[in-house]
Amino acid sequence: MKPLGFIASATALLLVWGGIKVPWEQRMAKSQRLNAYGFSGPTTVAVREKLGQGLALAFLGGFRGLAANALMLEAHAAWENQQWVRVRSALELATVLQPRVAVFWDMAAWHLAWNAAVAAEQFSGETSETRRRMEARRWIEAGRNLLERGTQAVPEKALLFQRLGDLYWQRLQDYGSAAKWYREALSKGDAPPYLERFVGYAMDKAGDKEGALAYFQDLRGRMGKEPDPARRPEVVDREIQRLEKETHNTAPMEKKSEIRNFRGYSRKP
Amino acid sequence: MIGCLRRLLAVAGNTFLEAVRQKVFAVLLLFGLVIVGGANYFTEFSFQEQFKFLKDLGYASIGLTGLLIGLLGAAQLIPGEIEKRTILTALCRPLRRWEFIWGKYLGLLFLLGLMVGIMATAVWAVLRWKEGQLIASEGSDPAVADLIRGEARDPRMLQAVFLIGVKLAVVAAMAVFFSTIATSTTFVIAMTLMVYLIGHLQSVAREQWLESGETARWWVKSFLVVVSLLIPDFNLYNLIDEIVAGNAVHWRATLEVAGYSVVYIFVLLVAATVAFEGRDI
Numbered sequence: 001m002k003p004l005g006f007i008a009s010a011t012a013l014l015l016v017w018g019g020i021k022v023p024w025e026q027r028m029a030k031s032q033r034l035n036a037y038g039f040s041g042p043t044t045v046a047v048r049e050k051l052g053q054g055l056a057l058a059f060l061g062g063f064r065g066l067a068a069n070a071l072m073l074e075a076h077a078a079w080e081n082q083q084w085v086r087v088r089s090a091l092e093l094a095t096v097l098q099p100r101v102a103v104f105w106d107m108a109a110w111h112l113a114w115n116a117a118v119a120a121e122q123f124s125g126e127t128s129e130t131r132r133r134m135e136a137r138r139w140i141e142a143g144r145n146l147l148e149r150g151t152q153a154v155p156e157k158a159l160l161f162q163r164l165g166d167l168y169w170q171r172l173q174d175y176g177s178a179a180k181w182y183r184e185a186l187s188k189g190d191a192p193p194y195l196e197r198f199v200g201y202a203m204d205k206a207g208d209k210e211g212a213l214a215y216f217q218d219l220r221g222r223m224g225k226e227p228d229p230a231r232r233p234e235v236v237d238r239e240i241q242r243l244e245k246e247t248h249n250t251a252p253m254e255k256k257s258e259i260r261n262f263r264g265y266s267r268k269p
Numbered sequence: 270m271i272g273c274l275r276r277l278l279a280v281a282g283n284t285f286l287e288a289v290r291q292k293v294f295a296v297l298l299l300f301g302l303v304i305v306g307g308a309n310y311f312t313e314f315s316f317q318e319q320f321k322f323l324k325d326l327g328y329a330s331i332g333l334t335g336l337l338i339g340l341l342g343a344a345q346l347i348p349g350e351i352e353k354r355t356i357l358t359a360l361c362r363p364l365r366r367w368e369f370i371w372g373k374y375l376g377l378l379f380l381l382g383l384m385v386g387i388m389a390t391a392v393w394a395v396l397r398w399k400e401g402q403l404i405a406s407e408g409s410d411p412a413v414a415d416l417i418r419g420e421a422r423d424p425r426m427l428q429a430v431f432l433i434g435v436k437l438a439v440v441a442a443m444a445v446f447f448s449t450i451a452t453s454t455t456f457v458i459a460m461t462l463m464v465y466l467i468g469h470l471q472s473v474a475r476e477q478w479l480e481s482g483e484t485a486r487w488w489v490k491s492f493l494v495v496v497s498l499l500i501p502d503f504n505l506y507n508l509i510d511e512i513v514a515g516n517a518v519h520w521r522a523t524l525e526v527a528g529y530s531v532v533y534i535f536v537l538l539v540a541a542t543v544a545f546e547g548r549d550i
Binding site: 021025029035065100 | 313314315317318321322324325326328329332333446450471472475476479497498499501502504505507508510511513514515516517518519522525526529532533536537539540541543544545546547548549
């Protein structure tokens with residue numbers, strides 16, 4: 001056989017092996033995705049992000065972590081200089097490179113929805129208050145968008161769901177949504193123990209005192225007779241007492257107003 | 270059988286010693302300086318982020334140094350021996366060609382294994398040093414101190430280092446294959462680097478070929494098929510990123526990737542042997 005024949009044989013061997021390895025690779029990739037995301041189908045992370053990762057990977061030769069860290073450092077330096085657009089682009093790219101690192105999404109959202117938004121509202125030099133508020137709102141929405149994408153990329157951890165709840169609470173004053181995201185965070189299993197009380201606090205702040213009371217009572221019931229001190233049962237008891245008092249105080253008032261309304265209605269012909 | 274093993278080990282030992290004589294271990298000093306210097310660079314971040322940065326830096330340094338050493342070492346295996354005519358003195362002895370190839374690869378593997386081991390120990394030492402530093406500054410709360418210890422002594426580091434080593438072994442086998450058909454070291458380095466980079470995109474090509482419902486032109490599809498069949502999927506080793514991110518990675522998944530790598534290396538070395546058998550020296 002000529003030398004070229006040997007090379008052709010070697011290539012043929014590699015092609016045959018390729019036919020065996022492709023299904024194997026496909027199965028391993030699916031299994032890795034299943035472990036990471038909890039499902040084996042295509043991830044819900046945007047296609048743009050996937051392609052971005054792939055291209056970046058090709059050029060970085062697998063050293064994604066290093067590049068993402070460099071971007072985080074760049075974002076940090078830009079933050080110190082109040083260059084918010086640079087902060088945003090560096091952080092977005094860092095989360096594209098390493099979408100499974102929850103702290104990246106967390107830090108990125110904090111920079112945008114808190115730092116950049118506050119800077120836009122209070123220190124931008126813009127004279128129109130409406131414009132300042134609109135600009136701040138834009139940054140908050142950018143932070144929310146990042147966190148929502150983050151919860152899709154790291155769906156098994158509580159951290160980003162908790163931060164989304166914090167964002168709705170602290171930046172948008174939407175306590176109902178905050179309660180919803182805190183509940184979601186609690187379903188993940190690695191949520192900090194204090195977060196279970198925050199669902200009730202958020203419901204209370206949203207005006208649903210009856211719901212908050214029912215939630216705290218249920219929570220206290222779930223803690224059992226000898227609860228873990230880290231779950232602060234005494235705080236839950238205090239909240240139950242306070243909410244009972246508040247709901248009992250408002251209930252007669254509601255009754256009185258109902259009676260007044262009824263009387264008022266009855267006076268009408 | 271024993272004679273064959275002895276010959277293999279003789280070639281492997283010779284390859285290893287040759288690499289050591291070329292002072293490749295001097296690179297380790299540079300690596301040590303990079304990692305220790307990096308340890309103090311991220312102090313304005315939270316300890317979780319500091320550990321993340323440090324681990325990324327450590328694993329990337331191991332990967333990059335190993336890649337360079339594996340690549341340069343493998344690139345000189347055959348073309349270098351042919352250029353220096355030393356291959357003639359080796360092959361005129363009772364040494365089969367396949368024994369020469371496999372022995373060379375084994376020697377390279379010893380070198381890579383030793384280097385990865387030393388570098389991983391250095392990373393571990395720096396993490397422990399950082400742990401002491403952080404506990405002294407932030408660890409007054411026992412819960413925080415436990416978290417710092419957990420980050421620094423994460424047993425999954427072993428999994429990450431193992432995966433890096435296995436990935437480097439595949440790259441080295443790829444370089445050995447190219448060195449059997451190449452006439453210059455530049456060709457081997459360029460081809461292996463290209464495969465290494467494309468390997469990180471192979472999964473995109475494969476999924477586009479197998480899962481996308483889009484009807485691509487025949488030449489696009491052929492390109493995707495060739496890339497999928499001939500190039501290894503280096504994205505499978507991205508479990509390392511999961512480990513650094515603090516996500517759970519089962520040993521079963523790690524061992525499956527290792528099994529895939531071992532079979533891949535075997536096939537590459539067999540292909541290299543076939544190609545080398547027909548080569549005029």
